[in-house]
Amino acid sequence: MKKHLLLVKNITLALLLSAGAAVAAETTALLKPLTPVEDFVRRPKLDRITFSPSGKQFAALSEVKGRMNLLVVDVAKGDIRQVSSFESNDVAGFRWISEQRLVFSVTDYRRGLAEQTGGGLMAVDADGRGGRTLSPTQQDCMLANKICRSTEFFERVPGSEDEIIAWSNERSADSPDLIRLNTRTGKRTLITEDNPGSVRHWALDRELQARAALSVDSNTLASTFWYRDSERAPWRKLAVSPAFQPEIEPLAFDKEGSLYVATALESKDKKAIYKFDPVAGKLGEKIAAHPRFDLGLAENPRNPGRAASPLIFDPLTHALIGLRIDGDKSETVWFEEKLAKVQAAMDATLPKGNVNSLQPLADGQIVVNTSGGSDPGATYLYDPLKAELREIVRPRAWLDRAQAAEVRVLRYKARDGLEIPAYLTLPSGKEAKKLPLVAWIHGGPWARDEYRWDPDAQFLASRGYAVLQPNYRGSMGFGSKHLYAGFKQLGQSMQDDVTDGIAKLIADGVVDAERVCIGGASYGGYATLMGLAREPGLFKCGIDVVGVSDLTWWLELGYTDFNQSTAAGAGAFLREAIGNPVTDRAIMDAHSPRQLAAKIKAPLLIIHGAGDRRVPIVHAEAMRDALSAQGRPPEWLVFPDEGHGFMLEANRIAYYKRIEAFLAKHIGR
Template sequence: MKLRIILLLACAIGQSFHAVQAADAPPPRPTVEDFFGNPEFSDALLSPSGKYLAVKVGSKDKRDLLAVVELGTNTVKVVGNFSDADIGRFQWINDERLAFTAADHLLAQGDQRYAPGLYAINRDGTAFRQLAMRSGLPFVSSGSGSMQTRELLPWHTYMLDQDGPQDSEYMYVLNSTISGPGQVDRIDLQRVNTLTGRVAATIARPGDSMGWLLDNKGEPRLTQTSKDRSSEIWYRDPANNEWRKLTGFDSYTGGNGAFTPLAFGPDGTLYVISNRNSDLASVHSYDLATNKVSEQPIVKLDGYDFNGHLIMDQHKMLGVRYLTDARGTVWFDPAMKAMQESIDAMLPNTINLLTPPTRPQAPWVLVTSFSDVWPSRTFLYNRDSKQLNSVGSSYPAIKPTQMAHKILVHYKARDGLDIPAWLTVPQGSGKNLPMVVLVHGGPYVRGGNLAWEPEAQFLASRGYAVLEPEYRGSRGFGARHYHAGWKQWGLKMQDDIADGARWAIAQGTVDPKRICIAGASYGGYATLMGLINDPGLFQCGVDWLGVTDINLMRDGHWAYVSDFSDVWRQYGMAELVGDPVKDAEQLKATSPLLQAARIKQPLLLAYGGADMRVPLPHGTKFYNAVKQTNPDVEWVEYPDEGHGWALPKTRFDFWKRVEKFLDKHIGPGAAQ
């Protein structure tokens, strides 16, 4: 069956196969294009019964298509395709019908408008219906189906990232009220008939809703409202469909009443993520009668905040998917636990995540397999035959034998705080290497885990050790670690990064004269501050899309639009980054723009002309300042790109520049 599925998918998208390289010939080193191209296979979803598999597939120079495989007969039907767009997200409405959106992988972000449209079609390609406008257009611009004259849902209608009831032609969608870039005023939840395209109901809200949670039966049961800096969580009682307030808290600093809704169990139990009585966030049950979070956690991870989801079918909880250093699963269901053990024996060198259908009537289970050296692959496992069949690979040109292993290390910051970090060391010698300290953006997010990712692996393939610190302020490692990063831009957060480089030197891993610091967004800011604060430690820097002045991030620029919301500027930034009045002197002292003359090391700067998160003046102002006193600064602007490189050609160009820059300053081309 393995070859059968692959060949059917290949025929569906017009993909060609190439001769396999001779076994005795050493494979060439992976190219920039191998690392930074779009994935060839990205998504697959089993239907509720497990009888059908929906897959999004594409190949070089071709649009991504949506196809459905009937697993009993191994037949394939392409059900979603556009001549002027790719398939975006998709989900099953019921066992016979799917919904999907449009995307465009050929457009840079400056040319895109977040109006993906919404479409529905049967798995056999019949009953196509456009539900919502795409890019402000009232009709299907091209693709399967006929023109429609009825009024469509507005362009700001989006697919809900949750399964609905999946027992009819109806689905729930989000309808956002947007007053400007980043300014979402409220989000309505609507029930839509996907055959007629008509709205059957708009769910009443108790305030300005910003998020919704469906129960295990797929019905609206919880909403989170927001006003200024306050958030409230409301419960919709199934007995009378009336809303009842459960809790309220500060949107940015949290508080005693704060929790994150996770899911409803089959018996109606509400599960939430809470820091109750602990530094670490865990899964608790919530008593809807007393409005209290349970004293004891249901799921608690050792050393990590809970990140993940509950795996359930219609009748019971099957297991828990979680993230520690890597993704994993604990199964409560004996049959799923035994299946996991069998699949792990078949795929012994990878993390294998099993996703069963929600209403199983067929023997199929979806398997996603990956590791630090192996990009994601998708398989189907047959419960009856015990066979594992390949469906697709995200980056087939990447060979695990050529990749470098990533490990989680810990070191002490100068004030004693424990700092986790991800260390990737090239194959071969692990001593006295050139190193890139790669700083994650955010900054108040988690940086990495033990999954393959292109940036560190590309750098390691070129001979560089890579250290990725989870500096204070990073999420996922406890409240203390997170709170320690508040108002520490350029200060203790920066010290954590420098202390990581010094730890690597002390381990003998790194040549102290060949260390470069690099990162995007906040990571770009940290790159510049690293060059300023520790000129003897970092020999060069690569900043792409980096903040160069905190006040400029808050106040913006008259000629450019920012997508930061007004409430984040007013409340969130004041609490987490710095108050413009109370912390005025600190913000000046930690401004790369105001201290540009202190940077003497070689520097590569790259910015997007359409970036609304860190608008272009962050780059141009800084470049104009730093080049006055530093002759060794390279500048590149990608006019149509936003906050991240959307186009493969941009990624190829940028990382080739990075490769050349590092080679010159800390790599083989550097003067010894």
């Protein structure tokens, strides 16, 4: 143990942690060569540990009589209070808004994704009293026969016990407002009465007034950066950016009233952070930049909405104290010396390779959350005065970290020279030579894989497979050049990026060329089908999960949830990113897997949710029928109660077991 740190267990929470410890002991006693499928699926005994502002208590989700309910724990005494008692719903996300009050939404873990009617916004005191519904759930709206609008938490109101700033689209479905919401009385005060329209991001000053905004025209996708000098001053249009050109993203105001923004105007690629000079109407001092990664609002352009700023401010003084970077591994750069020293101490003490995030508390203690590609994570409290680090909870205590697979950061060159970031998960106890491989492709495609505990990758590795997860061109967070290089390249250079990564692993001797499979969900399912069609000699099998089989349907199926919710914006973006079904029809058809069934020779497993509204099951059915017409029907698994993904524990167990059997049959262990 490092001399500068004392690591102790928190014995005051023995009652709370006994359930997790019992599961861990039982797992150890019944240790088998393979970790049971159920261990990758089961929910944590305590989930989403979140400390109150003072750090004297924390809230968490825990299963009570078969439902995930909200608990509050007194850290010093170990007292546990159940503050919700749902019997027909489960608490989903929650946040502390003050030392004694929380807000939360609900879901239903006994229903598949296709049948979810959760959501809403509720509030409750830390002692279980004062409960109030602030925004209806989807079921409430359906019962009242009305269209459901949303009210969601935006940020706390410092110094207030009961109020929050909330995001709301009640006044306009296409142009959300910010409101000041009293969680006890339900009183709403509109902050953005003179909304400039179609706002995607808001930035509030220290007085919680909306002073900067970014709006996006849903038809042209042009963005506008707005600013005003005070809450009563008129909005000024400071910059207009055409679609897919660098825009100015307002991030936050500091204690002096300076506005920080993110933009790629200077680099024409990676977003950097600047102070903005509103008088001159131009960028000021550059605060931070990274040569490989964007620094700015992380979001999906297909689903515009509020995204978290990477800047970290002191909750009391509002001074800028740190910066989070979503790199190969997440990291935090602290501008405050004492926090920088604590970060260095945590990184030196906790398991090597883990990502350790700090949350300073009002009492001087620091919450430390640690996790990594090979570690599902734990929460600690660190006392700088005592140099004492106490483990509070390890939510997945039944998982043996010693048996977890190693996750490596990998970079390789695509055939045209573009650098592709990736992750390689290697099965524990096996030499990295001539391994069977599953290329597991992320969805989106405008998303990214991250360095984290990934149950899919860890499950596959536990069965003896290496797992490659490439952030192919079109993935987000690596600059606009990497992102836009994927536009209109689905099934083309985006597919080559996957193949080139596999080729490198084969050339390096890590992977057995005769035992390679490809799989993934959503776009990953599309990439699976295209991989089988383009590289029939490479892939011995494929696993298509809720995948797209026809590119034109992505735009033409008007009953998908995405096209219904933002039809104009969806169409404008997809026509540029995928193709125009009129002018680009020939190339889109040429890269639609259902029309390439004759080229697919390898065995295929198709898994879909019957209620999928993002990629309707017609995609899976058309692929099945096309392959069957060629005399090669795929294996078929449909969950009637699921949608675009699988929520029910029994379904997820069946999902993993079916994949396990399919892979064992075709590329062995």
